[in-house]
Amino acid sequence: MGDNQRQVFDVSMAIPSHNVSECVDDDGRLKRTGTICTASAHIITAVIGSGVLSLAWAIAQLGWIAGPAVMLLFSIVTYYTSSLLTDCYRTGDPVSGKRNYTYTDAVRSILGGYKVKACGLIQYLNLFGISIGYTIAASISMMAIKRSNCFHESGGKNPCHMSSNPYMIMFGVSEILLSQIPDFDQIWWLSIVAAVMSFTYSGIGLGLGIAKVAATGTFKGSLTGISIGTVTQAQKIWRSLQAIGDIAFAYSFSVILIEIQDTVKSPPEEAKTMKKATKLSIAVTTVFYMLCGSMGYASFGDFAPGNLLTGFGFFNPFWLLDIANAAIIIHLVGAYQVFCQPIFAFIEKWATQRWPESYFITKEFKIPVPGYRHPYKLNMFRLVWRTGFVMLTTVISMLLPFFNDVVGILGALGFWPLTVYFPVEMYIQQKKISKWSSRWICLKMLSMACLMISIVAGAGSIVGVILDLKVYKPFKTTY
Numbered sequence: 001m002g003d004n005q006r007q008v009f010d011v012s013m014a015i016p017s018h019n020v021s022e023c024v025d026d027d028g029r030l031k032r033t034g035t036i037c038t039a040s041a042h043i044i045t046a047v048i049g050s051g052v053l054s055l056a057w058a059i060a061q062l063g064w065i066a067g068p069a070v071m072l073l074f075s076i077v078t079y080y081t082s083s084l085l086t087d088c089y090r091t092g093d094p095v096s097g098k099r100n101y102t103y104t105d106a107v108r109s110i111l112g113g114y115k116v117k118a119c120g121l122i123q124y125l126n127l128f129g130i131s132i133g134y135t136i137a138a139s140i141s142m143m144a145i146k147r148s149n150c151f152h153e154s155g156g157k158n159p160c161h162m163s164s165n166p167y168m169i170m171f172g173v174s175e176i177l178l179s180q181i182p183d184f185d186q187i188w189w190l191s192i193v194a195a196v197m198s199f200t201y202s203g204i205g206l207g208l209g210i211a212k213v214a215a216t217g218t219f220k221g222s223l224t225g226i227s228i229g230t231v232t233q234a235q236k237i238w239r240s241l242q243a244i245g246d247i248a249f250a251y252s253f254s255v256i257l258i259e260i261q262d263t264v265k266s267p268p269e270e271a272k273t274m275k276k277a278t279k280l281s282i283a284v285t286t287v288f289y290m291l292c293g294s295m296g297y298a299s300f301g302d303f304a305p306g307n308l309l310t311g312f313g314f315f316n317p318f319w320l321l322d323i324a325n326a327a328i329i330i331h332l333v334g335a336y337q338v339f340c341q342p343i344f345a346f347i348e349k350w351a352t353q354r355w356p357e358s359y360f361i362t363k364e365f366k367i368p369v370p371g372y373r374h375p376y377k378l379n380m381f382r383l384v385w386r387t388g389f390v391m392l393t394t395v396i397s398m399l400l401p402f403f404n405d406v407v408g409i410l411g412a413l414g415f416w417p418l419t420v421y422f423p424v425e426m427y428i429q430q431k432k433i434s435k436w437s438s439r440w441i442c443l444k445m446l447s448m449a450c451l452m453i454s455i456v457a458g459a460g461s462i463v464g465v466i467l468d469l470k471v472y473k474p475f476k477t478t479y
Helices: 003-014 017-023 036-047 050-086 103-110 114-153 165-178 185-216 233-250 254-261 270-303 318-354 380-399 403-430 438-469
Strands: 364-367 376-379
Touching: 036 185, 036 254, 036 270, 036 318, 050 185, 050 233, 050 254, 050 270, 050 403, 050 438, 103 114, 103 254, 103 403, 114 165, 114 254, 114 318, 114 380, 114 403, 165 318, 165 380, 185 270, 185 318, 233 403, 233 438, 254 270, 254 318, 254 403, 318 380, 376 380, 403 438
Parallel strands: none
Antiparallel strands: 364 376
16 A cells, blocks of 8 residues: 555544545545636646747638638537547546546556557657647747847847757756646646736737737738748648647647546536536637637738747837746746646656655655645655656757757647547447447547548648758757
8 A cells, every 4th residue: 555545544544434525535535626717727728838829820821711710620629529538537437437547547447458558658758748848938938038128228239149048947947846846736826827827928919919900900811821932832731731730739638638637526527527617718718729820810921920929029019028928938837837747647656656665765754834834745756756857858958949840740649649539439438339330430530530630730740840950950059
């Protein structure tokens, strides 16, 4: 019996039986307290990432018809498959069935076999890739603030080129400190702060887009996207595919849906709460995505930038852009933790099972924190492993600072298996849908169509990486 289980067991032994159910859930863990609001905040934090800033570029590649249509399609598919996934939180009975604490646990208890290892590998690689992408995105925003202030101080004479490395290191140090927060439940406030920040910078991007359209009095852009001449025929094809990958990545949160559902209280059934939270979050983010992407495209037309906020460059009001970039940094600090907690938990659980007697892995030192009732529990293994993980993501970010293309590949590859294939397969198994029935055929067709989208989007992103590699020097990237 592990330390945590022993503590829960001791708690339940010490409390009179009629009070046990008030303190612990049906699985012996402390009562979960999550609601629709906290679950929605977690999802919005995970979904409205820095991906929102590349949507103007994505719409510019696809045009006024295909751009919003692709975005709407992804939101519908993501909502539908997420609804299927919420039914897989408990195996068997939706009220009293065995709980699955993570996405991989759900795959293990419902599908089993080799699919468990495949799912775990894809999930953790995807999360690892996202953590690297967020490190790069945060460093770009830090540099944007520094460069904009430097540019204004020099009266526009100094181009202010600088290296991204110090900013990645600063971001890494802050993540090392925050990664010592032990559990997912304990970072609910971080998610709410991050959700507010994501609305702040997206709102500023949207506001500047509207202001630019109002100032020029014209809506730029065309029905079919970027014109041949601005780019070649081949470039248009690759860029359109990469744009689909960018939009797919902007909706990638299924990977941590079960972990978020595990923070929700019951009754009512967790699946019911989670379906409402998913519907609310995806509706909010889709409206937001449409507005930010469309207004960005309307302001810049064919020349919509990869990051909407850098497109406004060093224009006045530069302090407003500084606020937006600061909000991006604060949001990414929170989002990095939301995405990394499942990796931390997985390795720590594995290490505890592998070496249950190890003092280094299992011993917790209680350190009193001024102003808090509960002492902070310091675990040496957690300190060393989480610090090492953050350092690794920071070094890789410094080595491959154009990793946004690689994250596009991870987004494209992660979209089909994690957002579509596994939820569909688990739902078929869980609800015992018979082979070749109309429902079975429709679910399989959905899965195959999404596989094709993932393959073409991945191809577009790979071409982007190959082009970047041609002009690349390790650790020497300046902006």
